[in-house]
Amino acid sequence: MSGAPAPDELLSIAIRVAREAAATAHRMRSEAIGDVQTKSTDTDVVTAADKAVERQVIEALQAGRPGDTVLGEEYGGGAAPVEPGAVRWILDPIDGTVNYLYGVPHYAVSLAAEVDGVVVAGVVRNIVTGDEWTATRGGGAWRDGRRLTGSSETELGQTLVGTGFGYDSRRRDHQTAVLHRMITRIRDIRRLGSASLDLCFTAEGILDAFFEKGLNHWDHAAGGLIAAEAGLLVTGLAGREPGVDMVLVAPPALHGPLHDLLVELDASGGA
Ligand code: IPD
Ligand code: CA
DSSP states (O other), X not given: OTTOOOHHHHHHHHHHHHHHHHHHHHHHHHHHTTSEEEOSSTTOEEEHHHHHHHHHHHHHHHHHOXXXXXXXXXXXXXXXXXXXXXXXXXXXXXXXXXXXXXXXXXXXXXXXXXXXXXXXXXXXXXXXXXXXXXXXXXXXXXXXXXXXXXXXXXXXXXXXXXXXXXXXXXXXXXXXXXXXXXXXXXXXXXXXXXXXXXXXXXXXXXXXXXXXXXXXXXXXXXXXXHHHHTTOEEEOSTTOOSBTTBEEEEOHHHHHHHHHHHXXXXXXXXX
């Protein structure tokens, strides 16, 4: 990590830029929801605000740190830098775009800083409420000055599990089949519509655990660090890293039972 600023310094930049981004998304909402396009499928929407916010963040980061790269949901870019110590920012300008479109007050800016392929700082900010979760690697996970430690639940049958669905109908078909068989084995399911906020809720213990297949790096980079720094296990299945096949987040006592249930139900399978 030689040459990279300290995680605290990167977090300060991330917080400032994410707050400005959230203000723009909030201010633009009424005009932005009249300018909507679709992406991978007819249900995968992008508004003018998703694009404007991403451009704003890229410009702000490049103004302050011109050598860094940015991987964002809407414009891509940001191939992993090869130079040791280089910083790559991982951005979801609006995570929960369908909530943004409908006015469900649950969508966020998610911004993380990665050095040498490792996320070292991250912030997730709810654009409506201003709730903000932060973490630095090794420095804990925080919300409003309070350190987060996740849920103390130990019984799978009492577990409130967050999850989400992809935009492809074949993938949704498999995901709902998994839930159909899971729902009798846990307390309940929540589908809140923003993976980054799901991860922060899990870090805070509002949800006991979370899993989703098909997430992109920008959906879980910041929230994954926040959950890990809250003491949760953030993994894929069968020893794999968290990634597009599966992101599973749970306190140590619940991770094994939930992991095994997901394997039994072939939750990484399907489209
Ligand atoms: C989506 C949300 C949703 C999750 C989807 C994501 P977007 O992100 O995080 O909760 O279930 O998989 O794609 O499209 O609103 O940025
Ligand atoms: Ca998004």
